[in-house]
Amino acid sequence: MNRLKLIMTALLIGGATTASAQGIMGGHVTGNVQVDGQMSHADSTIGSQDVPEKLLMNARADILYTNGDFSAGLRFEMYEKPLLGFDAQYEGEGLANYFVSYNGERLSVTAGNFYEQFGSGMILRTYEDRYLGLDNSIRGLNVTLRPIDGITIKGVIGKERTYWFYSEGLVRGVDGEVNLGSLIKSLGESKFRVTLGAGFVSKYETDEVIPSSADPEYKLNLPLNVGASSVRADLGYGNWSLQAEYAYKGQDPNTINGYIYRPGQGLLLNLNYSQRGFSAGIQAKRIDNMGFKADRSQSGEMLYINYLPAITKNHTYAFLSMYPYATQVNGEQGLQGDVMYKFKKGTFLGGEYGTDLHLNSSVVYGLDTTVTGGAGTDGYEVNSGLGQLLYGDVSVEVAKKLSKAVKVTATYAYQVFNPVVENEPGSLHHNNIVVADVAWKVNKKHSLRFEAEWMGSDSHYDADDPEHNDRRAGDWVMGLVEWNIGTHWFVSASDQYAYNDGIGNYYNLSVGYTHGATRLQVGYGKQREGLLCIGGVCRVVPASNGLTFSLTTSF
Amino acid sequence: MKKILLAFALFSIFNFQFSISEAQNAKMPQNITLKTIDGQNVQSSVIQNDGKPVIISFWATWCKPCNRELNNIKEVYEEWQEETGVKLVAISIDDARSAARVKPHAEGNDWPYEIYLDQNSDLKRVMGVVNVPHTFILNGEGEIVWQHTGYQDGGEEEVIEKVRELLK
Amino acid sequence: MKKIFIGLIGLLGIIGLNGCDKIEPEEYTVYDGAVVNWTDITTTVEPVQRVYVEKYTGPRCNNCPLADVTLEGIHNDKVVMVSINHPTGQGTPYPNQPDMRTTGGNEWDKYFGINAIPTAFINRDRTLQFQGDMSNIVGAINQALTEEPIVAIDLHSTLENNTVNVSAYMHFEKDYPDQVTLTVALVEDSLVYKQLLPDGSMDENYAHNHMLRKVVTSYWGTPLPIEVKKGDGLIGTLEFLLDSEFVAEHCHLVALVSDKKSRKILNCASCEIGK
Numbered sequence A: 001m002n003r004l005k006l007i008m009t010a011l012l013i014g015g016a017t018t019a020s021a022q023g024i025m026g027g028h029v030t031g032n033v034q035v036d037g038q039m040s041h042a043d044s045t046i047g048s049q050d051v052p053e054k055l056l057m058n059a060r061a062d063i064l065y066t067n068g069d070f071s072a073g074l075r076f077e078m079y080e081k082p083l084l085g086f087d088a089q090y091e092g093e094g095l096a097n098y099f100v101s102y103n104g105e106r107l108s109v110t111a112g113n114f115y116e117q118f119g120s121g122m123i124l125r126t127y128e129d130r131y132l133g134l135d136n137s138i139r140g141l142n143v144t145l146r147p148i149d150g151i152t153i154k155g156v157i158g159k160e161r162t163y164w165f166y167s168e169g170l171v172r173g174v175d176g177e178v179n180l181g182s183l184i185k186s187l188g189e190s191k192f193r194v195t196l197g198a199g200f201v202s203k204y205e206t207d208e209v210i211p212s213s214a215d216p217e218y219k220l221n222l223p224l225n226v227g228a229s230s231v232r233a234d235l236g237y238g239n240w241s242l243q244a245e246y247a248y249k250g251q252d253p254n255t256i257n258g259y260i261y262r263p264g265q266g267l268l269l270n271l272n273y274s275q276r277g278f279s280a281g282i283q284a285k286r287i288d289n290m291g292f293k294a295d296r297s298q299s300g301e302m303l304y305i306n307y308l309p310a311i312t313k314n315h316t317y318a319f320l321s322m323y324p325y326a327t328q329v330n331g332e333q334g335l336q337g338d339v340m341y342k343f344k345k346g347t348f349l350g351g352e353y354g355t356d357l358h359l360n361s362s363v364v365y366g367l368d369t370t371v372t373g374g375a376g377t378d379g380y381e382v383n384s385g386l387g388q389l390l391y392g393d394v395s396v397e398v399a400k401k402l403s404k405a406v407k408v409t410a411t412y413a414y415q416v417f418n419p420v421v422e423n424e425p426g427s428l429h430h431n432n433i434v435v436a437d438v439a440w441k442v443n444k445k446h447s448l449r450f451e452a453e454w455m456g457s458d459s460h461y462d463a464d465d466p467e468h469n470d471r472r473a474g475d476w477v478m479g480l481v482e483w484n485i486g487t488h489w490f491v492s493a494s495d496q497y498a499y500n501d502g503i504g505n506y507y508n509l510s511v512g513y514t515h516g517a518t519r520l521q522v523g524y525g526k527q528r529e530g531l532l533c534i535g536g537v538c539r540v541v542p543a544s545n546g547l548t549f550s551l552t553t554s555f
Numbered sequence B: 001m002k003k004i005l006l007a008f009a010l011f012s013i014f015n016f017q018f019s020i021s022e023a024q025n026a027k028m029p030q031n032i033t034l035k036t037i038d039g040q041n042v043q044s045s046v047i048q049n050d051g052k053p054v055i056i057s058f059w060a061t062w063c064k065p066c067n068r069e070l071n072n073i074k075e076v077y078e079e080w081q082e083e084t085g086v087k088l089v090a091i092s093i094d095d096a097r098s099a100a101r102v103k104p105h106a107e108g109n110d111w112p113y114e115i116y117l118d119q120n121s122d123l124k125r126v127m128g129v130v131n132v133p134h135t136f137i138l139n140g141e142g143e144i145v146w147q148h149t150g151y152q153d154g155g156e157e158e159v160i161e162k163v164r165e166l167l168k
Numbered sequence C: 001m002k003k004i005f006i007g008l009i010g011l012l013g014i015i016g017l018n019g020c021d022k023i024e025p026e027e028y029t030v031y032d033g034a035v036v037n038w039t040d041i042t043t044t045v046e047p048v049q050r051v052y053v054e055k056y057t058g059p060r061c062n063n064c065p066l067a068d069v070t071l072e073g074i075h076n077d078k079v080v081m082v083s084i085n086h087p088t089g090q091g092t093p094y095p096n097q098p099d100m101r102t103t104g105g106n107e108w109d110k111y112f113g114i115n116a117i118p119t120a121f122i123n124r125d126r127t128l129q130f131q132g133d134m135s136n137i138v139g140a141i142n143q144a145l146t147e148e149p150i151v152a153i154d155l156h157s158t159l160e161n162n163t164v165n166v167s168a169y170m171h172f173e174k175d176y177p178d179q180v181t182l183t184v185a186l187v188e189d190s191l192v193y194k195q196l197l198p199d200g201s202m203d204e205n206y207a208h209n210h211m212l213r214k215v216v217t218s219y220w221g222t223p224l225p226i227e228v229k230k231g232d233g234l235i236g237t238l239e240f241l242l243d244s245e246f247v248a249e250h251c252h253l254v255a256l257v258s259d260k261k262s263r264k265i266l267n268c269a270s271c272e273i274g275k
Helices: A002-022 A186-191 A466-471 B002-020 B064-084 B099-108 B123-128 B155-167 C001-017 C064-074 C103-112 C138-143
Strands: A027-041 A054-066 A068-081 A092-101 A107-114 A140-144 A151-162 A165-179 A192-204 A218-220 A223-239 A240-249 A262-276 A278-288 A330-342 A355-373 A380-401 A407-415 A429-441 A446-457 A476-485 A490-499 A505-515 A519-525 A530-534 A537-539 A543-555 B033-036 B042-043 B054-059 B087-092 B116-117 B135-136 B144-149 C027-029 C037-040 C051-057 C079-085 C120-123 C125-131 C152-162 C163-172 C180-188 C189-194 C203-207 C210-215 C235-241 C251-259 C265-272
Touching: A002 C125, A107 A151, A107 C210, A140 A165, A240 B099, A262 B099, A278 B099, A330 B099, A355 A429, A519 C051, A543 B144, B033 B123, B087 B099, B087 C027, B099 B116, B099 C103, B135 B155, C001 C138, C051 C064, C051 C103, C051 C138, C051 C265, C064 C138, C079 C103, C079 C180, C079 C265, C103 C210, C120 C152, C125 C138, C152 C251, C152 C265, C163 C180, C163 C251
Parallel strands: B054 B087, B087 B116, C051 C079, C079 C210
Antiparallel strands: A027 A054, A027 A543, A054 A068, A068 A092, A092 A107, A107 A140, A140 A151, A151 A165, A165 A192, A192 A223, A218 C027, A223 A240, A240 A262, A262 A278, A278 A330, A330 A355, A355 A380, A380 A407, A407 A429, A429 A446, A446 A476, A476 A490, A490 A505, A505 A519, A519 A543, A530 A537, B033 B042, B033 B116, B054 B135, B135 B144, C037 C235, C051 C120, C120 C125, C152 C163, C163 C235, C180 C210, C180 C251, C189 C203, C251 C265
């Protein structure tokens, strides 16, 4: 059986790539293929497990046929067995997604699996993240109408993908966006920029029996139709821009909020100023009970209809992203500030090549709530103050070119992390992090990159309670050397070591080969879970101990 | 047996990939909705350069190699434009988390490029991009003639070489 | 231009008004079934052990008629049968055919995790689950009938206009340590609609019997207001409206006395409506 699957994969991938060479009936076949493999063995210090199958493999091929305004696509996925960190429900293989689509100048129609977003996504966003194993594409119908320049109207209907299945709930939505500058000539010629939008999403799901928390003889009178709407504005004047979106979700008792009837609300504000060589911005976000899923009884990361990204900066250095903040869909309020400044060439701080300064800070608190009941009540009331501190960080990054060949980036960050955001017990961590990153272009063909990182924390590993050690920070050092040979090859070696906590070395060796849009990377070592950027590409990796390989190609 | 088949699968990809990488000229998709950095919806057909080549670079504010690539190209961009008339269009794949930072980020870095937002990765998906950075070169007819994934210091040399070849 | 604006706003408005259910706070929770009134009695009830057979079936299930043949063969007044239409897959009704799926039946189906039909349980005992081939069920039913009853049940009903009054007389023959519930359900016989047969052909006029139409009490039963001791007796009475689509002459009531936690059936009874 397994053999058959492998043959099918091989033929499909091979066939797709062959077809792309010829083109069918005047159209074109394009797409991409990705194969990730992992051979991991147990290591209790890092929490990796033995893999009885020896080899775990995720493979997928996206194949798109385009002929003028018409296109059709399908995606084959195979998880035999899924890589560590991927949900076991992915196991299996088959045609995961497919669609046919017409994309005209004024009208776009897609039937089948589609990805769509209304505004910032607070009420609807279907997307996929292949490294996180997320895909909530809707299978149904998606229509976009652009009746005149400056107006976009979208409509969606369908069911959401969850692993190999589709949601019980039916998702429907409409969204409209108007760019006033395109409609009103005098406005278009002024310094003002105004785009307004509004959307509405409704989910229908059949009834089920959920007992009331107060009296199990009573069941919840569930709303079968749950609606969410949002209004938004994108305003600009000269160097200033302001984006604002407010979302409201009607009664939606579900597993995430504990089956309460309180309506949900979300507010997102972005104010930015920018000019050549300088920018400053502030972002504010507040959400209250905004978890909106296609199936009310599902927990976990799948089946979200809406998208609520974290308000914090997406850090990419290993120690800065060791404890990333995760959005608390039931309630949070936060701020982020960001400043970039370029010291010009020839000034005192700019030196011969200029200096870049980047400051960023964010802070997130929970909501201050008073609980008024459980399932089958309004749940809680929100008070005006702040709830508990969930996350905070400040980072300063200075990048300076020392000579034509050498560029140094130095980063300092201070971080406060509350394990509650990962649903883990424990007290706040306070971490200090320093990163030095040196890129040296040795000659036309060779370049080297060195990275040294340090993290000091007041949270340490506990030998008596190893189960929760992944939520304790520890004191860390890390070194990385990356050697790029031409544009084809790279070799990198790194080691992370918790010097006060005695949990061994996280070493890693990687070799990569890139040819055009094809890339093969083979690594060996112990890998912490986190966002990893090596050899020019960033991706999220799960904990493992052993050999990994990854092949991607676009055609 | 399993391993042999796996090897065959991998081989078949490489084999075909290398044999076709420059043989076909799919057109750049025309009617995908993007946003300008001022928040206006536009169709991807706006990406053109009056019959001259276009470099399309997919990037994100949080992607360090992308930023290195775009910063390094900035140093030589004026020379490139004078020599070849090429235009670089940078497509940000930042989602709602950082999309509002795209304009300040680009201006703060003093990038001279044409920039569009692909917030829900619609163009990225249609163009088969897996990871960023991912760079395409379009010829004067808007056909994709070359692509490359990843960035290593000095990689921009290869990009301009390919553009020069187009003009021969 | 203006027309497009008005059209867009109108469209948003229409969907906005219809796409969202608003529930008032006093209606957040609803009683899960008909209200049961309890009265103590001292009279005894004839102690008869009956057996409850719960069968999951569907019109697109070609093997289900075989199970019907087996079960009809042993049906008598000591065997209480309820057929439940599986909510998905082979349970999906054919186009323009009656839909026999019920909210209560779906809940039971979900609880037992039914993934293939026909499946039958004896007394909701997971160890007495039969799937596909029902040849072993006869012996198991006969075995279950030999047990000493914990509770004796006698079920009666009256029908006036469309109101059904149900009285379930219960007398406990033994102590029982856990909480006990009473479930009353309505089943209907002689429902004629399409059924796939074992040979793959379609019977356009298959008569379906014992089909669950409605769980009258809450789906998993209303708890008895007593800690059960030997010799206790009580009547549970309730009333409900008979839907006009049900044919009263073809309907039966089924009473189940079960363990609240394990949901196993201690004993059961059945009666025609109005008797």
